[in-house]
Amino acid sequence: MLHPMGWDSFGLPAELYAVKTGQHPRKTTETNIANFTRQIRSLGFSYDWTREVATTDPGYFRWTQWIFLQIYNAWYNPATRKAESIDTLTYPSELETEDQRRAYRDGKRLAFVSEAPVNWCPELGTVLANEEVIDGKSEVGGFPVIRKPMRQWMLRITAFAERLLEDLNLLDWTDSLKEMQRNWIGRSEGAQVDFRAETSGAILTVFTTRPDTLFGATYLVLSPEHRLVDTLTAGTNRAGVKAYQQAAAGRSDLERTELSKEKTGVFTGSYAINPVNGQRIPIWIADYVLASYGTGAIMAVPAHDERDLEFAEKFDLPILQVVQPPDASKPWRGFCDEGTAVNSSGPDLSLDGLPTAEAKHRISAWLDSRGLGKRTLNYKLRDWLFSRQRYWGEPFPILWRTDAAGNRYHEALPAASLPVMPPTLEDYKPTTDGQPPLARATDWVTLPDGAVRETNTMPQWAGSCWYYLRYLDARNPSSFVGGAVESYWMGTSTSGATPGVDLYVGGTEHAVLHLLYARFWHKVLFDLGHVTTPEPFFKLVNQGLILGEDGVKMSKSRGNVVNPDDVLHEFGADAFRLYEMFMGPLQEVKPWNTRGVEGVYRFLGRVWRLFVDEGSETEYEQNALVDAAAESRWVSEIRLDSRVLDIAPTPAQLKTLHGCIRKVTEDLEALRFNTAISAMMMFVNEAMTWPTRPVSVFRTFLQLLAPFAPHIAEELWEKLHPAGAVPSLGYAAWPVFDPALLVEDTLEIAVQVNGKLRDVIRVPAAATPADLETAALAAEKAKPFLEGKTIKKVIVVPRKLVNIAVA
RNA sequence: GCGGAUGUGGCGAAAUGGCAGACGCAGGGGACUUAAAAUCCCCUGACCGCAAGGUCGUGUGGGUUCGAGUCCCACCAUCCGCACCA
Incomplete structure (x- = not known):
C-alpha cells in the first residue's frame, strides 16, 4: 500500500497570492505547505511522509524539465x-x-x-x-x-486524440467522467471537400459531417482568420472585409458567444464552384465559423443546418431542400436529422432516393475517385x-x-x-x-x-502530470523513477494487479485538465519505453464537494467557510474524520452540518464510556481542571470499567461482533464509509446493554474503529493491554469474520397477501419451502385477508418471504 | 441545444426486484439533578381511529412482475460539464 502526499505548488494561484502579499512565491509557498502539513498531521492521516514531494523543489522539477526534453525529442x-x-x-x-x-x-x-x-x-x-x-x-x-x-x-x-479516446475503455472511471473527456476530445466523422474558387482557381477545402447534402450547399463561409481571405476578396469588398476581420480579432470569446444570437458576416465578392453540379456559389466570411476547427471553412447547407439557416435568412441567401424527413408531416426547412436524399442529381451522380447513411457513402466514394475529397476524422481537442x-x-x-x-x-x-x-x-x-x-x-x-x-515558463499542470510516478521513487537522484520500482508499483510485474494507480480519489474539476494532460504525458513516456502501462490511473473516484452549512459552495466572500482548525479544536480530529465519512456517500455533493459533528462526537463518547470506569473519569476531569499541566498523567490513571473482563464472550456477543466485522470490512472495500460507521454505532448501542464486556470482543471492535477514529482507538487499545509492550493498533492484522458464527437458528419471514405485508412469522432456519408455505397460510394476521378468497398462487422466497396471491 | 448525474420524512441518509425510512440530526415526553449541562429511557412519514388496526406514501404519468424506491417507456425539476465544433 502506497499512500503518499505532496504539493503541486507552481502556478498562477501561488503567484497571484505572492503578488498580492508582496512576498516571493517561494516564501508563501513554503508557508502554505507548512500550514497544510500541520493541519493534515493533526487529522492523523497515515501518509508516507518519506515520499513527500513538491513540484517547486529543484530535485523534482529537474525531472519535469527532463520529461519535457523527452517530449521535445520525440515525434508522432x-x-x-x-x-x-x-x-x-x-x-x-x-x-x-x-x-x-x-x-x-x-x-x-x-x-x-x-x-x-x-x-x-x-x-x-x-x-x-x-x-x-x-x-x-x-x-x-x-x-x-x-x-x-x-x-x-x-x-x-x-x-493522441484517438488513443486517448479508445483507452478510456481500459479504465474503471465513472461514465460521466469518461463522457466529459469524450466530449472534450469531440471526435466526428465526415469528409473534406475541395471547392475551386472561380477566378483565382484557389482550392478551398471544407469539412462537413454531411457530405450527402453537398447538392444543397448554396454558399461557402470562411472564418475571418482564414489564410485565403485576402486572395479571395474582390476589390470593392476589401474595405468591408478588413473591417470585419479587425472587429472579430478584437472581440473576446465571451463577446463572440454572447453576440452569437445574431449572425454577422460579409461577402468577399468572389464565387466558388460546387464540384458536384458546377453551380456558382458566393463565398462569405463570418465569425460563426471557427478558424481552429476543421479547415476553418464550411459549405453552408441552410436547408439542413440551424446556423446556416439563420445566416441565410438574415442575408437572403438561397435555401434548397436536399433531404426529405422520414415523417412527411415535418417541415424540411431546418431539418437536420437523417432522411432521404432529394434534389441531389448532377451530370455524373445522383443520390436521390438514398437514405442519408448510404448517400454519405456514395458521395464520399465519388469525391474520392475524382480526387475532390476524402473521408476525414476531426476532433474538437486542440493542441x-x-x-x-x-x-x-x-x-x-x-x-x-x-x-x-x-x-x-x-x-x-x-x-x-x-x-x-x-x-x-x-x-x-x-x-x-x-x-x-x-x-x-x-x-x-x-x-x-x-x-x-527561453523566457516563458511551463503551465502549472506540468508538475502534476507525473507526480504519481515520482511518489514511487521520490528520492531517486539519477532517474525520474527507477525501472523495477515503476513496474512493481504500477502493477506490471505482478499478474492480476490492476495496471496503473489502483485508486485515485479526486474532484471532477480535473476532468478535462489534469486528467487529460497526465494521460497524454503518460502515453508519450509509455511509447518511449520509460513506463510500462499505457494509462496512469486505473480506478478513479470523484469525491463530492462539501458545501457550506447553507447548501452553497464554501467561499470566503459568502462567509460560509468551515475552518478545520475550529472543528478540530472543539470536537477533535476523530469526530471530524468520522463526520466527513458519515455524512453520506463519498461521491455525493452534500452540505456541512455542525449538528452532525455533535452526533458522531456523542458516538465517540459512548465508545469511551463503554470502556472506562465512570468514577475514574470524573476524577480525571477534576484533576485535569486544577492541574492542566499534568493532564497526560491523569489520563493514564483512568481505569477500565469493572465489566471489561478477560472472559469468554457469549455466542450472542460473538454474533454481534462478527456481523459488525463483516459489514465494516465489506463497506470499507466498497468505500461505503457512512454505512460502515452506522454498523459500528449499532454495535455500540447493543454492547451498552451487555452485562459483561469481554476484552477479546472489544479489542477487535477497536481494530474496526481505528481507520475511522485512530486516536481514541489507539488510546483504548493501550488501556486494554496493561502490560505495555503491545505494538500499535495500526500494526495489528485486520480481523476476519467467521461465517459460522453468523448462522441463525430461527428466521423472520414476511407474509404478504397480494404483495402487501400482513404478518411476520418466526420459523426454524431449516424450514423447507413447503414448511414456509404451511406456516404462512396459518399466519394469524394474514388470515382475515384470505377468508372467502381463492388462493391463486403462493410464492415462497426461501429465508425471506411468502407472498400469497388471492382473487 | 448536447452530454452526464440526481430526485426517498422537518434535515443528512439506508435499502443483491422481496418487511421503505437502518444509522444519525432536529423535535416531543420522561428519569437523574436544588437547577442546568451532560447522560440514560421512550415516542416521532402522512391521514383515519380511544384502541386494536386500517388507508396512503420513494418527483409525475404509464408499463413489466406474485411483488417495483430498485427494471422499461414518456415527462417534469434540480445540479454538473460542454456549447456557433459544420
Missing part, C-alpha cells in the same frame, strides 16, 4: 501510431540543407513552437490553454480572454498551449540561436544541465512591454556564446 509516427525518438524521422528528399531539415524536424516534434491565435488574458498578462478558459473567462480569476496571434510552445496532444508568461513555473530547458540566414531556432539543453533554475528577481511581474518576467534577468537570459534562454 502515424504509421506506428506511437511517439518515437526524433532520430527515427525520415526527411523528404527535396530538403537539401541542414537548416531546411532542422525546420522540418522542428515542425514534427511533440513540443513545437507555433504562431497562432491563442487565448490571451490581459488582466493576468499571460496566455492560457483552451482548457483553462471557461465561458470566455480565465479559470483563475475570471478575467476576460481574447484571441491574439502569438508565438508559443505547444504540445501535440491532438496526435496544448504549453507556455506561460509567468515567473512561478518551470523554466524551459531551451536555448534560442540564430542561423546564418538570420532565422531564429531553438535547441534543447543537455539533460546533464538540469535543473534549469529560475533566476533570482527583485520584481517577478511581467515587464511593461509585455515580455515574460524572466526577461528581466538579462544576465541569466544571455549566455556567453550569444545564445538566449
Whole structure:
C-alpha cells in the first residue's frame, strides 16, 4: 500500500497570492505547505511522509524539465501510431540543407513552437490553454480572454486524440467522467471537400459531417482568420472585409458567444464552384465559423443546418431542400436529422432516393475517385498551449540561436544541465512591454556564446502530470523513477494487479485538465519505453464537494467557510474524520452540518464510556481542571470499567461482533464509509446493554474503529493491554469474520397477501419451502385477508418471504 | 441545444426486484439533578381511529412482475460539464 502526499505548488494561484502579499512565491509557498502539513498531521492521516514531494523543489522539477526534453525529442509516427525518438524521422528528399531539415524536424516534434491565435488574458498578462478558459473567462480569476496571434510552445496532444479516446475503455472511471473527456476530445466523422474558387482557381477545402447534402450547399463561409481571405476578396469588398476581420480579432470569446444570437458576416465578392453540379456559389466570411476547427471553412447547407439557416435568412441567401424527413408531416426547412436524399442529381451522380447513411457513402466514394475529397476524422481537442508568461513555473530547458540566414531556432539543453533554475528577481511581474518576467534577468537570459534562454515558463499542470510516478521513487537522484520500482508499483510485474494507480480519489474539476494532460504525458513516456502501462490511473473516484452549512459552495466572500482548525479544536480530529465519512456517500455533493459533528462526537463518547470506569473519569476531569499541566498523567490513571473482563464472550456477543466485522470490512472495500460507521454505532448501542464486556470482543471492535477514529482507538487499545509492550493498533492484522458464527437458528419471514405485508412469522432456519408455505397460510394476521378468497398462487422466497396471491 | 448525474420524512441518509425510512440530526415526553449541562429511557412519514388496526406514501404519468424506491417507456425539476465544433 502506497499512500503518499505532496504539493503541486507552481502556478498562477501561488503567484497571484505572492503578488498580492508582496512576498516571493517561494516564501508563501513554503508557508502554505507548512500550514497544510500541520493541519493534515493533526487529522492523523497515515501518509508516507518519506515520499513527500513538491513540484517547486529543484530535485523534482529537474525531472519535469527532463520529461519535457523527452517530449521535445520525440515525434508522432502515424504509421506506428506511437511517439518515437526524433532520430527515427525520415526527411523528404527535396530538403537539401541542414537548416531546411532542422525546420522540418522542428515542425514534427511533440513540443513545437507555433504562431497562432491563442487565448490571451490581459488582466493576468499571460496566455492560457483552451482548457483553462471557461465561458470566455480565465479559470483563475475570471478575467476576460481574447484571441491574439502569438508565438508559443505547444504540445501535440491532438496526435493522441484517438488513443486517448479508445483507452478510456481500459479504465474503471465513472461514465460521466469518461463522457466529459469524450466530449472534450469531440471526435466526428465526415469528409473534406475541395471547392475551386472561380477566378483565382484557389482550392478551398471544407469539412462537413454531411457530405450527402453537398447538392444543397448554396454558399461557402470562411472564418475571418482564414489564410485565403485576402486572395479571395474582390476589390470593392476589401474595405468591408478588413473591417470585419479587425472587429472579430478584437472581440473576446465571451463577446463572440454572447453576440452569437445574431449572425454577422460579409461577402468577399468572389464565387466558388460546387464540384458536384458546377453551380456558382458566393463565398462569405463570418465569425460563426471557427478558424481552429476543421479547415476553418464550411459549405453552408441552410436547408439542413440551424446556423446556416439563420445566416441565410438574415442575408437572403438561397435555401434548397436536399433531404426529405422520414415523417412527411415535418417541415424540411431546418431539418437536420437523417432522411432521404432529394434534389441531389448532377451530370455524373445522383443520390436521390438514398437514405442519408448510404448517400454519405456514395458521395464520399465519388469525391474520392475524382480526387475532390476524402473521408476525414476531426476532433474538437486542440493542441496544448504549453507556455506561460509567468515567473512561478518551470523554466524551459531551451536555448534560442540564430542561423546564418538570420532565422531564429531553438535547441534543447543537455539533460546533464538540469535543473534549469529560475533566476533570482527583485520584481517577478511581467515587464511593461509585455515580455515574460524572466526577461528581466538579462544576465541569466544571455549566455556567453550569444545564445538566449527561453523566457516563458511551463503551465502549472506540468508538475502534476507525473507526480504519481515520482511518489514511487521520490528520492531517486539519477532517474525520474527507477525501472523495477515503476513496474512493481504500477502493477506490471505482478499478474492480476490492476495496471496503473489502483485508486485515485479526486474532484471532477480535473476532468478535462489534469486528467487529460497526465494521460497524454503518460502515453508519450509509455511509447518511449520509460513506463510500462499505457494509462496512469486505473480506478478513479470523484469525491463530492462539501458545501457550506447553507447548501452553497464554501467561499470566503459568502462567509460560509468551515475552518478545520475550529472543528478540530472543539470536537477533535476523530469526530471530524468520522463526520466527513458519515455524512453520506463519498461521491455525493452534500452540505456541512455542525449538528452532525455533535452526533458522531456523542458516538465517540459512548465508545469511551463503554470502556472506562465512570468514577475514574470524573476524577480525571477534576484533576485535569486544577492541574492542566499534568493532564497526560491523569489520563493514564483512568481505569477500565469493572465489566471489561478477560472472559469468554457469549455466542450472542460473538454474533454481534462478527456481523459488525463483516459489514465494516465489506463497506470499507466498497468505500461505503457512512454505512460502515452506522454498523459500528449499532454495535455500540447493543454492547451498552451487555452485562459483561469481554476484552477479546472489544479489542477487535477497536481494530474496526481505528481507520475511522485512530486516536481514541489507539488510546483504548493501550488501556486494554496493561502490560505495555503491545505494538500499535495500526500494526495489528485486520480481523476476519467467521461465517459460522453468523448462522441463525430461527428466521423472520414476511407474509404478504397480494404483495402487501400482513404478518411476520418466526420459523426454524431449516424450514423447507413447503414448511414456509404451511406456516404462512396459518399466519394469524394474514388470515382475515384470505377468508372467502381463492388462493391463486403462493410464492415462497426461501429465508425471506411468502407472498400469497388471492382473487 | 448536447452530454452526464440526481430526485426517498422537518434535515443528512439506508435499502443483491422481496418487511421503505437502518444509522444519525432536529423535535416531543420522561428519569437523574436544588437547577442546568451532560447522560440514560421512550415516542416521532402522512391521514383515519380511544384502541386494536386500517388507508396512503420513494418527483409525475404509464408499463413489466406474485411483488417495483430498485427494471422499461414518456415527462417534469434540480445540479454538473460542454456549447456557433459544420
